[in-house]
Amino acid sequence: MPLGVRIFLVYFLFVGLAGWFVLSTVMDEIRPGVRQSTEETLVDTANLLAEILRDEVKAGTLGQGRLHEALEAYGRRKPQASIWGLTKAEVNHRIYVTDDKGIVLLDSTGLAVGQDYSRWNDVLLTLRGQYGARSTREDPEDPDSSVMYVAAPIRDGQQIIGVVSVAKPNRTLQPYIERSQTRLGWLGAGLIALGLLIGAALSWWLSAALGKLTRYAQAVSEGQRAEAPNVRGGELRQLAVAVERMRTELEGKAYVERYVHTLTHELKSPLAAIRGAAELLDGDMPAEQRQRFVANIQQESARLQNLIERLLHLAQVEQRQGLEERVAVPLAALVDELLQAQQARITAANLQIEQALPTGIELRGERFLLRQALANLLDNALDFTPPGGLIRIAAERQGERIVLRLFNQGEAIPDYALARLTERFYSLPRPNGGRKSTGLGLNFVQEVVDLHGGELQIGNVEGGVEVRLTLPV
Structure with a gap:
């Protein structure tokens, strides 16, 4: 299972369980929270009524006043109040008053006057000087039918002369509880979903970053040219930099070792020729023979210089992971420049040059590298074309790519050599004298083409050899 998926599953489990626990806890707290708030309001209401009714209870005139009619009128009111989107169409309080024995003196419903309520906790505890409250179901089988009763003492000085109780059915609170639970449920689900989306994005980002680093490490281990991934984030960025630094140091060490070995091998032959000619020049010999050995030393020295220069150019290209610039390079003008530089060889060999280069075609890349690559291809063509x-x-132009074809008349390339033409230090003997080149030119061209994201093909065609160079626009 990918690391990103595992991280997401752990995150999903954690966020899901935490969200469910918090949401469930809050849901469970809504109902008692609403009832506690209602109970606090009932306490205030009961104590207010206790002060209002004190004089009438003390005088024994409670049943003779207009309070009974007022309570009945109160029960018939239709407030039509809009409370947080819910309409309250009727009042729901029940109010009853008892004397100091618990006998009901007044009831807003008119049902309990004269009954003994001294056994109910709201009246019983209040008459004892304690906080009196109770919750009683109207239907014993229905938990939603419970009614909250809160009482307050009616005092004459320090003496309790009666009790006033205010009741509120819990069913009247249920719409507000359900509304709060619904809104909280949607909000909680939205927050959990948002948290999971953030977790998925984080897991995807981490997985993508690790994937970039993994692909980069695999490419480096396979010897491919690859740029260090651009990874954001503290530790991941540091890891990418560390991997790139390690790659550079390891490649640099291996590169130097390989090139020292190769250069030592390639320098043996010209150095041996120079040394042999120098030893022979120590002795007496005819002037003509001396001149031949001096020319041999000059030729081998030039070969050494050419080898070293080409190795330096190749080393610069092979160590690079990408282009330093991408500029428009007019192809026709670049080829004219290269042909002009080789005009002496072209004229001396009486070669025919045909150009079919549209003026509007441009290559995009590093001009210096493209010029060096085309110069090597043209140099090879001049070497293998007979007088x-x-x-x-x-x-x-073919779609989003430009195809350059360089044809030279001459002998076909042997089949055994076709697959090795771009190998370092592999070269075929030239027709004029059988000498070999450094074997670095086509290898340099291949490196430049790879840097530009193109393709190099060399093959035999009717009448000669064709090099096909394909580069993206």
Whole structure:
């Protein structure tokens, strides 16, 4: 299972359980919270009524006043109040008053006058000087039928002369409880969903970052040219930098070791020729023979210099992971520049040059590298084209790519050599004298093409050899 998926599952489990626990706890607290708030209001109401009714209870005139009619009128009121989107269409308080024995003197419903309520906790505890409250079901089988009763003492000085109780059915609170639970449920579900989305995004980002680092490490281990991934984030960024630094140091060490070994091997032959010629020049010999050995030393020295320069160019390209710039390079003008530089060789060999390069075609990349690559291809074509032969350069745009074809008339490349032409230090003998080149030119071209995201193909065609260079626009 991918690491990102595992992280998300752990996050999902944690957020889901935490969200469920918090939401369940809050849901369970809504009902008692609403009832506690209602009870606090009932306490205030009961104590207010106790002060209002004190004089009438003390005088024994409670049943003779207009309070009974007022309570009946109160019960018939239709407030039509909109409370947080819910309409309150009727009043729901029940109020009754008892004497100091618990006998009901007044009841807003008119049902309990004269009854003994001294056994009910609201009256019993209040008459004892304690806080009196109770919750009683109107239907013993229905838990939602309970009614809250809160009482307050009616005092004459320090003496309790009666009790006033205010009742509120819990069913009248249920719409507000359900509304709060519904809103909280949606809000909680939304927050959990948002948390999961954030967790999914975080897991995806972490998985993507680790995937970039993994692919980069695999590419480096396979010897591919790859740029260090751009990873954001403290530790991941530090890891990417550390991997890149390790790659650079390891590649640099291996690169130096490989090139020292290769350079040592390639320098043996020209150095041996120079040393042999120098030893022979120590002795007496005819001037003509001496001149031949001096020319041999000059030729081998030039070969050494050419080898070193090409190795330096190749080393610069092979160590790079990407282009330093991408500029528009007009192809026709670049080829004209290269042909002008080789004009002396073209004229001396009486070669025919054909160009079919549209003026509007442009390559995009590093001009120096593209120039060096095309110069190597043209140099190879000049070496293998017989005197009076034909070199043809053509280009065309195919969709989002530009295809450059360089044809030179000459002998076909042997089949065994076709697959090795871009190998370092592999070279075929030139037709004029059988000498070999450094074997670095086509390897350099391949590296430049890879840097530009293109493709190099070399093959035999009718009448000669064609190099096909494909580069993205």
